[in-house]
Structure formats: C-alpha cells, structure tokens
Amino acid sequence: MKLVVAVLLVAASYRLDAQVTSERILRAADEPQNWLTYSGGYSSQRYSLLKQIDTSNVKNLELKWMVQNQVFGPWESSPLVVDGIMYLTQRPNDVMAIDAKTGRMFWLYRYTNSGRQQVCCGAQNRGVAMLGDTLFMGTLDAHLVAIDAKNGKPLWTTLVADDKLAYSITLAPLVVKDKVIIGVGGAEYGIRGFVAAYDPRSGKELWRFYTIPGAGEQGSETWSGQAWEHGGGSVWVTGSYDPALNLTYWGVGNPGPDWNPDQRPGDNLYTDSVVALDPDTGKLKWHYQFTPNDGYDYDSVQVPVLADLMWKGTLTKAMLWANRNGNFYVLDRETGKFLSGTPFVKVNWMNGFDEGGKPIQTPQPVGMPTYPGVQGGTNWYSPSYSPRTGLFYVSAWENYGSIYRKEPVEYEAGRRFNGGAGATVKPVPDAPVMPGPAAARSPINTWTNAVGNGAVIAIDPKTGQAKWKFQMYDVTDAGILTTAGDVLFTGGREGYFHALDARTGAVLWKTYLGGAIMSAPVTYSIDGKQYVIVNSGNVMATFALRE
Amino acid sequence: MLGLRPLLGAAASFTLVAALSAQNAPQNQQTASDHFVIETGARLYGAQCSVCHGTNGDQINGVDLRANKFLTVRSDEDLTRLLASGRPAAGMPSFAVLHTDEARAIIAYIRSNFDATTDGVKIGDAARGATIFDGKGGCTSCHRVNGRGAYSATDLTEIGTVRTPASLLRALVEPAQAILPANRSVRVVTKDGRTIRGRRVNEDTYTIQLIDEQSRLVSLLKSDLRSFELVPATSMPSFQNTLTADERADLVSYLLSLKGR
Numbered sequence: 149m150k151l152v153v154a155v156l157l158v159a160a161s162y163r164l165d166a167q168v169t170s171e172r173i174l175r176a177a178d179e180p181q182n183w184l185t186y187s188g189g190y191s192s193q194r195y196s197l198l199k200q201i202d203t204s205n206v207k208n209l210e211l212k213w214m215v216q217n218q219v220f221g222p223w224e225s226s227p228l229v230v231d232g233i234m235y236l237t238q239r240p241n242d243v244m245a246i247d248a249k250t251g252r253m254f255w256l257y258r259y260t261n262s263g264r265q266q267v268c269c270g271a272q273n274r275g276v277a278m279l280g281d282t283l284f285m286g287t288l289d290a291h292l293v294a295i296d297a298k299n300g301k302p303l304w305t306t307l308v309a310d311d312k313l314a315y316s317i318t319l320a321p322l323v324v325k326d327k328v329i330i331g332v333g334g335a336e337y338g339i340r341g342f343v344a345a346y347d348p349r350s351g352k353e354l355w356r357f358y359t360i361p362g363a364g365e366q367g368s369e370t371w372s373g374q375a376w377e378h379g380g381g382s383v384w385v386t387g388s389y390d391p392a393l394n395l396t397y398w399g400v401g402n403p404g405p406d407w408n409p410d411q412r413p414g415d416n417l418y419t420d421s422v423v424a425l426d427p428d429t430g431k432l433k434w435h436y437q438f439t440p441n442d443g444y445d446y447d448s449v450q451v452p453v454l455a456d457l458m459w460k461g462t463l464t465k466a467m468l469w470a471n472r473n474g475n476f477y478v479l480d481r482e483t484g485k486f487l488s489g490t491p492f493v494k495v496n497w498m499n500g501f502d503e504g505g506k507p508i509q510t511p512q513p514v515g516m517p518t519y520p521g522v523q524g525g526t527n528w529y530s531p532s533y534s535p536r537t538g539l540f541y542v543s544a545w546e547n548y549g550s551i552y553r554k555e556p557v558e559y560e561a562g563r564r565f566n567g568g569a570g571a572t573v574k575p576v577p578d579a580p581v582m583p584g585p586a587a588a589r590s591p592i593n594t595w596t597n598a599v600g601n602g603a604v605i606a607i608d609p610k611t612g613q614a615k616w617k618f619q620m621y622d623v624t625d626a627g628i629l630t631t632a633g634d635v636l637f638t639g640g641r642e643g644y645f646h647a648l649d650a651r652t653g654a655v656l657w658k659t660y661l662g663g664a665i666m667s668a669p670v671t672y673s674i675d676g677k678q679y680v681i682v683n684s685g686n687v688m689a690t691f692a693l694r695e
Numbered sequence: 696m697l698g699l700r701p702l703l704g705a706a707a708s709f710t711l712v713a714a715l716s717a718q719n720a721p722q723n724q725q726t727a728s729d730h731f732v733i734e735t736g737a738r739l740y741g742a743q744c745s746v747c748h749g750t751n752g753d754q755i756n757g758v759d760l761r762a763n764k765f766l767t768v769r770s771d772e773d774l775t776r777l778l779a780s781g782r783p784a785a786g787m788p789s790f791a792v793l794h795t796d797e798a799r800a801i802i803a804y805i806r807s808n809f810d811a812t813t814d815g816v817k818i819g820d821a822a823r824g825a826t827i828f829d830g831k832g833g834c835t836s837c838h839r840v841n842g843r844g845a846y847s848a849t850d851l852t853e854i855g856t857v858r859t860p861a862s863l864l865r866a867l868v869e870p871a872q873a874i875l876p877a878n879r880s881v882r883v884v885t886k887d888g889r890t891i892r893g894r895r896v897n898e899d900t901y902t903i904q905l906i907d908e909q910s911r912l913v914s915l916l917k918s919d920l921r922s923f924e925l926v927p928a929t930s931m932p933s934f935q936n937t938l939t940a941d942e943r944a945d946l947v948s949y950l951l952s953l954k955g956r
Contacts, residue, residue: 577872577873579875593877642900
C-alpha cells in the first residue's frame with residue numbers, strides 16, 4: 149500500500165514538474181491529451197487528434213463538473229491544459245490553476261490593474277501562454293506578467309505600453325522558441341499598434357514591430373501627413389507560427405479613426421492586414437491587406453489558420469482566413485500571395501478583386517446599409533480546420549448590416565477616436581435599442597433573425613464555397629473546435645452547446661447551458677478519458693462520455 | 696472637436712432664448728418652438744455629450760439617455776444639477792459653462808427620446824388620448840397598460856421610453872410596418888395535430904415561446920411541429936380612417952406619457 153501511495157505521489161508531482169518547451173508546442177500533435185497553446189498548436193487549426201468522443205457516441209456526453217466565474221461579463225477566455233492542470237483566466241486579469249479532472253482549484257492569481265486602463269469592448273482576457281514552468285498574461289493596463297505555474301506567484305511584470313494612451317492587452321500571448329510574443333489593443337483610442345517579443349526570464353523587450361510604419365519607413369507612403377501617429381492597427385488575437393518557414397503570422401486590426409477614412413487618405417498599411425514576421429528579429433517578411441482604407445471597422449484580428457493543401461495541382465503551404473470583411477481567403481503563407489477570395493456572407497462594400505488580390509471597393513450611398521455590418525461577417529471567434537475533412541469552419545453572422553456615419557474627430561490622448569459610428573440595421577424603423585452592446589439580443593430575442601442570424605459555415609478551401617451550413621436563430625460569437633472523431637463543437641449567443649457532424653453539419657447532440665457562449669471549446673484527455681470544455685455565461689462546463 | 700471641453704453654441708442662443716420664452720404649452724403638447732428647442736438640443740448633444748454617451752446615448756454602463764434610463768437622475772431638475780456639477784469621479788466634467796437655455800435644450804432632446812425630427816407628428820393631449828385608448832380606440836381589448844387590458848398584444852406600460860412619436864404614429868396608421876418581428880403572430884401545428892395561434896415572445900434555434908389566444912404561456916420544441924408560420928398581417932387594425940388626425944395626436948401623446956410604473 150505504501151508503495152502504491154509513493155508511486156502515485158511521484159506521478160502527481162511529475163505532472164507538476166513537466167516543462168513546456170517550444171519544442172513540445174511544436175509537436176503538440178504528439179500529445180493530444182494536452183492543449184499547449186491558445187489555438188491548440190502552432191498551425192492554429194483548433195483541431196484535436198482525440199477521438200474517444202466521435203459521431204456515434206457524442207450523444208452520450210454528460211456534465212462532469214463546472215467552474216463558476218466570480219466575475220460577470222462575457223467570458224472570452226480559452227484555457228491551456230498541461231499534464232492534467234488547466235490554466236484559465238477570468239476578467240479582468242485573474243488566472244486559475246485547476247485540476248482538469250475534478251475542477252478543484254490549486255491557486256488563483258489576481259492581478260491588480262492600474263485603474264487607468266481603458267478598453268473599448270469589455271474587460272476581456274483571452275488566456276495565457278506557457279513556457280517552462282511559467283505562465284504569461286497580458287493585462288488591461290498593458291503590462292506583461294510572468295506567473296509561477298506551481299503557486300500562482302508573479303515572477304516579473306513588464307510595462308508594455310502606456311495605459312494613459314489607452315494601450316491594453318487582451319489576447320493570449322504566443323510562445324515561439326525562447327520568446328513570448330504579444331500584441332496590443334487600443335485602436336479605438338488612436339494608439340499606434342505593435343507586435344513585440346519578450347525574454348521569458350527577464351521580461352526584457354527583444355523586438356517590436358509597429359503595425360503602422362513610421363515616417364520614411366516602408367509602407368509609410370500609404371498614409372498622409374501625420375495620420376500614422378494615431379493610425380490604430382491593434383493586435384488583439386493570438387497569431388500562428390510556421391517553424392519550417394520560421395515565420396510568425398499576426399492579424400492586424402482597424403485603422404484609426406475607425407469610421408472616417410477621409411481623415412487618413414491612402415491604404416493605411418498594415419491595418420486590416422496579416423503580417424508575416426521573423427520571430428527572431430520581428431522583421432517583416434510579407435504582408436497582405438484585406439481591407440485598404442477601411443471605413444467599416446473590419447479588423448483582421450482573426451486567428452491565422454495554417455494548412456498544407458493541394459492548390460491547383462501543387463502542394464501549397466496555405467493560410468486560410470475568413471475575414472471580418474465577409475470574404476474567405478486563401479493565401480500562400482510562404483510569400484503572402486493572394487490565391488483566392490470568396491464572400492461567405494452577404495457583402496456589398498466590395499465586388500471582386502483586381503489581379504493583385506486588392507478588393508474593388510463599392511461604397512454604399514450615405515444612409516444605406518453596408519454588409520457585413522460593424523461586428524463583421526465573422527470576428528475574433530476562433531475558426532477551425534480539420535485535415536480529415538479538408539474543410540474550414542467559421543462562426544459567421546449572415547445577412548447582417550450596418551449604416552455607417554463618418555465625422556471628423558480630433559485626437560486627444562486616451563480618449564475615443566472613432567470618427568463616426570456604425571449603427572446596426574434595425575428590424576423596423578425606430579425599433580427600441582436593446583440595453584447593452586448594440587447587437588445584444590439574448591436571452592430574449594426581440595430582434596429575431598430579421599436582422600441577421602448566426603451560422604457555422606463549412607468552407608471547402610479549394611472552391612471557397614460552403615460545403616454545408618448550420619444556421620442558428622441568434623448570432624454567434626463562439627469559436628469552433630473539431631476533432632479526429634469528426635465532431636465539431638461550438639456554441640452561440642443563445643446558450644446552446646452544439647456537437648455537429650464535421651462532414652455534414654448534422655446536429656449530433658446539444659445541451660442548453662443558458663448563457664451566451666463567447667469563446668472556443670477545448671478538448672483534452674486525462675487517464676484515458678476525453679473531456680471537452682466550454683464557457684457559457686459565467687460557467688465553464690466540462691463534459692465527457694457517460695461511464 | 697475638442698473632446699469634452701464644453702463649447703458654446705453662442706449664435707444659437709438668442710433665438711433659443713426667444714423661443715423658450717414664447718413657450719407656454721401644457722405638458723405633453725409639442726409646438727413649433729419645442730421642435731426648435733429639441734433640434735438645438737440635438738446639436739448641442741452631438742457636440743458635447745455624444746463623445747462619451749454615444750450617438751444613441753447608451754455608451755455608458757447602466758445609462759441609456761435615449762430611453763431615459765439613468766443611474767441617479769429622476770427629474771429634469773436632477774439633470775440640470777448634474778450638467779452643472781458633472782460627476783468627476785466617473786469622468787464626467789462640469790458643463791456649468793452652458794447657458795441655462797442650452798442645458799434645457801439638451802434635456803428636452805433627452806426627454807424627446809432623441810427624436811429631433813418630429814415634424815409632421817402632431818402631439819395632442821394625453822388625457823384625451825387615454826380616453827380614446829380605453830374607449831373608441833378599443834386598444835385594451837388587445838394591449839395592456841399598468842396591469843389593465845388583454846395580453847394578446849404587447850404590454851405598452853413603458854412604450855413611451857422606447858418608441859419615438861414618429862414610430863408610434865406609424866404603428867397607428869401602418870401597423871404592419873411598425874410591428875417588431877418578434878411580436879408577430881404565429882400559427883403552429885404540432886405533430887399530434889394541435890393548432891396554436893398566438894404572439895411570439897421569444898425564439899431560438901430549437902424552440903419557440905409564445906402567448907396563445909387564451910393568454911397561456913406556451914413553449915414548443917420546433918422538432919415537435921408539423922408547421923410553423925408567421926402570420927403576415929398583424930391583427931392590429933390601422934386607425935387611418937377610424938380615428939381623426941387630432942385623435943391620433945392625442946393617442947400618441949398618451950402613449951408617450953407611458954414611462955413605466
């Protein structure tokens with residue numbers, strides 16, 4: 149008996165001693181029981197090789213345990229799971245270490261923000277990154293914090309940018325080799341965005357890439373006058389990494405001011421673009437801009453999904469991207485070359501592309517609706533790609549538009565720098581404005597699908613066409629997880645947790661959790677049992693097959 | 696625009712003061728000078744308040760100026776005091792520099808539910824409107840106000856906080872164009888052959904909730920339904936011919952006065 153206890157103790161402590169290396173993240177597919185980085189692996193496919201739960205038995209899922217978030221507000225966080233321990237954040241900047249088998253907590257770390265922090269869109273945090281035994285979290289007051297994964301104590305805190313200028317960090321950092329890479333938010337307040345890398349031991353900044361080029365730098369010719377100084381270009385969703393090409397990819401947000409492009413003539417690089425950076429130096433290798441001179445707040449902060457596909461007969465290192473601007477793109481991730489662009493929702497701000505892949509813009513008359521609307525055809529919601537089905541899955545807002553209004557705005561440090569507004573098209577003229585964010589319509593949906601609906605769209609990257617669609621009644625901000633069991637997990641505003649057949653879109657199982665699902669599910673395995681988790685309202689619910 | 700710093704619309708002030716002095720209308724009646732005041736308020740709001748409160752007045756947590764939902768304010772006097780003092784702890788500066796009449800204009804705009812385009816919408820007498828609501832209009836045979844009336848159409852107890860004069864008038868003359876899709880009548884037939892008619896109160900991907908013609912709350916799984924149709928026409932009649940323009944103006948005035956209990 150004593151021996152058994154000793155062995156168990158050794159096994160338990162071994163779990164805690166495990167070191168997460170960049171090498172391990174690189175080979176995340178070799179340990180599908182874990183979830184080592186925000187999107188599950190460097191390719192950001194949010195696809196798991198676990199297949200204990202499959203299309204035939206998913207109907208036997210049952211609730212195992214829950215975590216009750218003590219902080220109210222949309223829960224956009226996606227956890228890591230490392231050797232049986234889950235690392236999960238809650239608003240504004242709390243980190244929890246949880247036994248991923250029972251839900252019991254090891255420790256809770258609470259970071260105290262400066263009180264000056266300003267965020268346009270809620271006190272969000274989307275998760276942590278891990279290297280060695282250290283967790284890394286960006287904070288609302290624009291600091292990067294290193295936390296001891298064993299006891300939740302802070303190891304160091306680094307100032308990333310000035311919160312008085314409304315810089316903030318809401319994304320989960322990305323560890324690449326021996327660096328921690330983050331991006332900053334604040335384009336609604338006239339920041340100049342950047343991606344930066346930090347030394348995981350000291351917190352020292354190693355390089356910084358400004359998403360808005362300075363005067364004289366390459367790309368500055370796409371700005372006029374001093375507009376670049378407050379040009380926006382936030383980076384608020386985690387990027388990806390291709391080790392063979394040694395490139396890290398990041399989606400860049402909207403230009404500032406959001407809705408008044410007249411104040412910033414030019415294409416406004418590298419806003420609404422994807423940038424490919426050398427992770428060792430931060431040097432730009434290539435870029436592709438989805439929405440030049442954007443007047444619609446079409447942030448390109450989607451997760452860059454990397455997949456190798458046969459493209460017109462050639463095995464191609466591709467990047468798949470369903471953009472907030474309503475188009476699904478295939479790019480060559482080695483060169484940035486535009487391979488295709490196809491609308492996946494109703495789009496009227498543009499019509500077609502020129503030979504170089506630049507959209508041909510078709511601005512709508514003043515007062516008329518632009519599609520997609522201000523929340524986009526999709527947004528930051530994690531998409532998924534299943535190598536088994538060859539399909540790309542995106543959470544979309546269909547038939548949803550906004551009426552945009554632009555007006556001059558003068559920059560004032562730390563204040564809103566929007567230059568107009570985008571008002572969601574209403575179900576009837578003068579319909580009451582619902583409390584909360586403009587697009588909020590749950591739990592009582594008085595707007596109905598008359599002003600758009602949510603959907604999971606399964607896109608065949610080779611054609612850009614939908615293979616199937618699962619339409620929801622309300623809209624969705626939930627991300628998507630697919631597995632080698634050919635199950636697709638997702639949610640939506642309504643509060644249902646859906647399991648769909650990844651090949652057909654058929655509903656295999658669902659359960660009503662009662663709170664909006666605003667993040668992406670994650671799956672992992674402990675002692676041979678596969679779990680799938682999802683945040684709904686203020687609850688994280690954990691499911692596994694009935695015994 | 697220089698952010699929050701109060702700027703004076705000085706040129707407008709003379710005419711504004713004149714119009715305000717001429718104003719002597721009973722409550723709930725809008726006159727030409729009201730329109731001018733509200734329009735002035737709209738301009739001032741755009742210049743002074745919208746930076747933080749937003750164009751729709753709902754950008755500050757817990758506050759919806761357009762719907763007249765405040766944290767502490769109740770009366771116009773409270774609003775006047777708040778404009779003068781600001782709320783420094785919450786980041787709202789003092790607007791004491793505004794002329795009294797400018798402050799009144801902003802308040803009038805807020806109280807109009809941000810409807811500066813009331814041209815053509817005549818606002819009559821609320822008391823007469825209440826009589827029409829209960830009597831000639833027959834409104835209570837479907838609608839409910841402050842616990843009186845039927846359930847088959849929407850409860851109007853707070854309608855004055857969420858609808859503008861223009862949309863209320865449109866609801867009276869073109870009800871099919873003004874009804875919210877969520878309030879549309881539905882006709883469902885269940886797989887076991889029951890037919891249920893009622894008003895939709897909520898819906899999602901898998902279920903629908905309604906209140907049926909017998910005022911029962913009903914929740915149905917869509918998978919249990921044989922058919923589900925939205926009734927294209929609303930059962931609400933148009934009052935284009937059955938009420939006079941003055942009567943409609945009185946009714947709009949009464950509806951605008953309904954601000955909850």
